Amino acid sequence: MDVVINEVLSILSSAAIASVIALGLGITFRLMGIINLAHGEFMMIGAYAAVYAGAIGLPWPLGLLAGVLAAAVVGALAEVLIVRWLYSSPELSILGTYGLSIVLIQGVQVTLGKGYLYSSNPFPGAIEVFGVAYPIYRLVLIGAAAVLFLIILLLLNATPLGTKIRAVAADGKLAETLGIRSSRLNLVVFTASAALAGLAGVLVGPLGNVRPDMGADYIFTAFVIVIIAGNSIVRLIPAAILVSTVQNLMTFWIDPMVAKIAVLVIALLVLQGLRRTPGEVTV
Amino acid sequence: MRRLHWLLLLLPLLCLFVSNYYSGLVGQYAILGATAALLAFSWGYAGVLHFFHVVAFGLGAYSVGWFALNLGPDGLWLGLLVAVLLTGGVAFLLGIAGLGKNYSFMTFALVTFVVVLALEQIAVQFTAVTGGFNGLSNIPRLGFGDWRLSGSMNALVLATVAVLLVIGLRWLSTTPYGVALRAVRDAPRRMGSFGVDVPAMRISVFVLTSAATGLLGGLFATQTQFVSPSDIGLAFGTSILVWTMLGSKTTLLGPFLAAIGINFATTGLSESLVDYWLLIMGVVFVVVVRFLPEGFGVWLVRILPSRWRRAPHVEVRRAAPEAPRDAAVGGAAPEFVVEQLSVAYGSNRVLQDVGLHVSPGEVLCLIGPNGAGKSTVLNALSAVIRVESGRWRFGDRQFQGRSPWRIARDGLSRKYQHPSIATDLTVGQNLALAVWGPRYRFRRLLWQRWEIEIEPSAWRILEAGGLDARLDQLAAELSHGQRQMLELAMALANPCDVLLLDEPAAGMTKVEAATLASLITEIARDARPAVIVVEHDLELIRTVADRVVVLQNGGVLAEGTYAEVEADVRVQEAYLGTEAQHG
Amino acid sequence: MQIKPRWSVPLAAATAAALLFGMSACSQEPGGGSEAPSGDAGALKIGLTVDLSGVGSMIGTPGKMVAELAVEEINAAGGVNGQQLELVVADNGGLPQNTKTAATRLVESDQVAALFAPVDSASRDAAMPTVVDADIPFFYPTLTEGQVCAPYLFSTANTPQQQLQETIPVVQELEGKTKWFLIGNDYVYPRTSLEAAREFNEAAGGEVVGEEYVPLGTTDFQAVISQIRSSDAELLLPVVVGADTVAFEKQAYDAGIGANVLPRLTISYDDNTMAALGQDIAQNMYVGMGYDMDLDTPENRAFVEAYRAKFGDSAPAVTAYSIYVYATIKAWADAVTTAGSTALADVAEAIVGQVNTTPAGEVTILDNRYAQESIHLIKYVEGGEKEFVQTFDNVIPAETCSVS
């Protein structure tokens, strides 16, 4: 029995991590129509800031804050300097953000060095859950993901700012004639998505490896989840759970490689079914 | 253009004068340059962005490697053949799935992105064929039996193949097929209505470029004698995308030279500033995306002497005027008849049992307040939208249920409201595509020469619009009125029995509208097509209309000569809101 | 601005010239990084291709440093047969394709007398065809799964079989446990290592209760961890590499199967990995490696002193992945001195059987071009300290391939 519980908890914690990463990517994809290949690098910046904050003795919550702020600042700078000109065409957004990710990785390598960083686990050890010893930190992650999604969804659907953001996403020209400065709003939304990536980076740091090109490991799964979720932020959660379930179960029962290929096949089927990405006119 | 090609052929010769090391690099980087040019042909010319080029390159390299290592050195020729067939086949399947009717630019790019990720994993895992992480090594060079080329000779052959491929692509881009690709990129719907098979064009260019990339991948493997998963992964694929973009995707030479230049710079300089090199490349790339999204190549083309850049001249001749058709058929002249035409969008009924009849040479004007269904009638008759019910024929030729290009081929042609001609092409090229569209399958465009015959009525419109002297001018440089004239001429380029005109005078000045009116009357009199005009400009309607039909809420409100309709009270009410006042 | 046709000819010539200039600028470019003045006709050149960019540089950078130290020491002692040595370095950027290009440049353009390549096995395979034509010795001085023999290929670092053969029985004895679980990344090096491990476990009376492979770049090890937990494993033998190592060990520790509960014997966790894991997770882990910077032998103390003196205390740690570059350059120099020539046949004849005293202990190259050398069993204890449990000298590489 406890194998099943362990499996469920594993799936939930994997889904929690994946959905937090996919949340930032989904926001830029769904609300701003751009594909942000530098999303992983904002995670890395968050993780680095948290590690350096920890190194100078700051407690974990301040480290978390440092990570989020660092990623937000870099995100805002990136938006003002390059991303602002990418909204017009999706293909430019791919190339522009790809260049941005090179600059961020190489920039960190040249300044902070290339080695692995030690990121300590703020909640070490395990506790009894339904009779199964399960790492505390992963339970914290599940909680954090749930709270984060609640906040974002509430903000988008229940606050005036959220309404304005969705309005600009739906029809930028009309929103502009109603007095909404779409360029300023885009800056806010992109900075927020970078901050979310930073937060994800801080949360993932203790589980994995903090190094300049750590972003690449997570981007693949986040991408698949955003594709499967289509054009809705809410559907990121079921999509994350689906991908984690397939990956965990297949790895456990069949073979890790088959699991990875299975997730890709799901993404291809969804893309074929979807026929066109959200908000894009086909001919 | 010839001089440029001879200059390119200089590149392979370099292999003879430099050390074995550098000739090897020339060979490799020429192949990568040609791969970038192929991607530019698909992405910049046909508007199809994809990551499949890296899969094709990898499949080619692996197939040459596997066959050469398992069937002996000469196995590599079979490997090259398999490379081309395999990549072409996989590209065909992907094309059928993704480039069909509801092609979406972003979705297709994402699909091929995911395919690359999958294949990179499989290459590492599928050790039996791909040699896994270590890949395949000691792949033999080109040659027969024991006679194998040396490093530099092998590179010479590769560089020559690459240059010839680029020259071939440049030739292909000036053929009607290449020009039609650019038209499909700019105005897919319009080209479709001319009868150009848009999906087939896209699939053919995707398969062609992928198969060629597969060949290049195979040749590349004979030069490096090695292939491994990390060499054909996503990083490799994205760097080709980067070179193509920097070199500018709307040219072929740009990406070719950009790929070679950047690679040489990378090997030459990277030792001394190893840490900073990638950072510099990243910054340069971001700056280019921001300030010069169309890449360096476009500058290169602009400073090239214009004589080298001129689009091919189109020889346009007037067809001999045919005997008037209606006299030919005994008894009643064939009429264009529309019966019980009904169209509904979901629950909202837009047209209800509309009936029309127009005899050859007669001009019928459709008018009514907007939202009355005028454009819907034209869309239904030209099969741009599906009808709920209704039949329409000219003489005994039925049109309902046929696809748009078959209708165009059977003599029912249409001019759209907003001129959607291919602005990147010259006037002559646009006309040529209008003439060939309904007649030829796209393969015929490959060896078609640039000379066409257009109907006298179309020639008359060109003269009226002053376009007969501007056949080699880019359509982008025409005024709004001239674009409308060109669109009209394209609709009349082939013989047509029924002509549908959707607001031909929209956006025209008074003078242009007046000349258009006299032209329509003249064409109706000479070529005697049955003409239906949807228009708001009352002066135009007054001068051209033999009969007027007033539509309201999807039904025929009134019919008759212009004077009768003008006097009809119900029409005034429909046009001017609630109470109509007399006088 | 209408360009008149007569401009086209000079324009075309300009582009061609730019291309040629680009290339010629490259050829005069000296190997870079070498101390000796460039173009020194009399110097005897040796080539080093190494990964200086990306995360692979954690092996490449120390490799380059120890190579420079070796050349400096040899030149200080009079060079080789009176000739000063010159080290020519080429960065391969971590890609096999670039290693091929770098090797070709060193061999054909710089005419080096020997090539040293501490790179991954895919890059080694890429570079080998070039060296075959040049008839010079090709030294592969980093950890390798072996299995490849050639007259010109000298693999002087540890093979998995050497690292496991003596250490498995000792760990079983010390811990009093026999049930092993094997886990590794899914490619040739871990597969070969775990195959050898299974052999030695059974030979030492142990038992393999589970074996699992995960793709490179895995970030979530929960499924594998639950498999380990549900098997009754007592000892773990992980051959996980790079970033996956840190992710696996952290998640295992959190899940309650850290080294404190399930001791590890590993052959791929070097100082950099252990530093990234942190003291608690590293505690109670056994490592079987040919070298460790804290080895307490006179040769190693002298080497570390010289290394710190030249590069300072913050220089990257030298590990089993990079020390053999130093040892092999010196061995090559001695062989050339005894043979009196740098030709492959003479060097090979001299170097086979030559006993070299190195910071990692005695290293002797056998006729199948692999090296018999010492293996140290190190245990990480409280507070990140290392305990040198046992040293096995002259462990013979049981490579089956032969050179004839």
Next chain:
Amino acid sequence: MAELERATPNAGVGLEVRGLRAGYDGSEVLHGLDLTVAPGEIVAVLGRNGMGKSTLVNTLSGSIAPIAGSIHLDGVDVTTAAPSARFRRGLRTFRQERPVFPELTVAQNLSMVGVKSMAKPSSYFEFLAKRGGQAAGTLSGGEQKMLAMARMASGGGSMWILDEPTEGLQPSNVERSGAIVLEAAERGCGVLLVEQHLNIALKVASRWYLMENGLLVESGDVGPDTRRYIFGRISV
């Protein structure tokens, strides 16, 4: 071109447009327009569609950048200002197609201009009272236009530009919209009403322009016989 007869009491100068030329990607639709709207004045722009009326509205709102000419609002040059900047200067626009956000609810559409409760909007059009939570996309074409008009009415502003606000509405709602426009003018707001239907336009406007082929060909004050004169010019 009829001159402005009497100086209006309000201090602001209202809307002034000089030599305006604009169009879409290269093809010019407006060939040089001059018009003025004083605060508190309702001016109608009449003409059949296809004459460039919507292009004029989109250029004045800032959605399209003009090719030449100038636009001044209360004396300030807003020719190249962003639409949001013009909004802050008091400009309010009613677009002909898709005037509302279909994905957002009726209440959220209204909240875009700071309207919190449904009371005020439903005072103009009762049907809005019970539709607050409903997505605007589910309303009919006419209802969407009334929602947009309610948004205009509750959104303040010193200069209104409306593009065929009454098209497709039944007579009672056309009257209601007319009343809203009159009410706005009374509190000193200038209104430019672009209309194809003469009746409602001439009922509320005090001055008119006639638009043909991208030019304002005639203008004048609204008098008893204006309706018959213009009817002759643009009718069938």
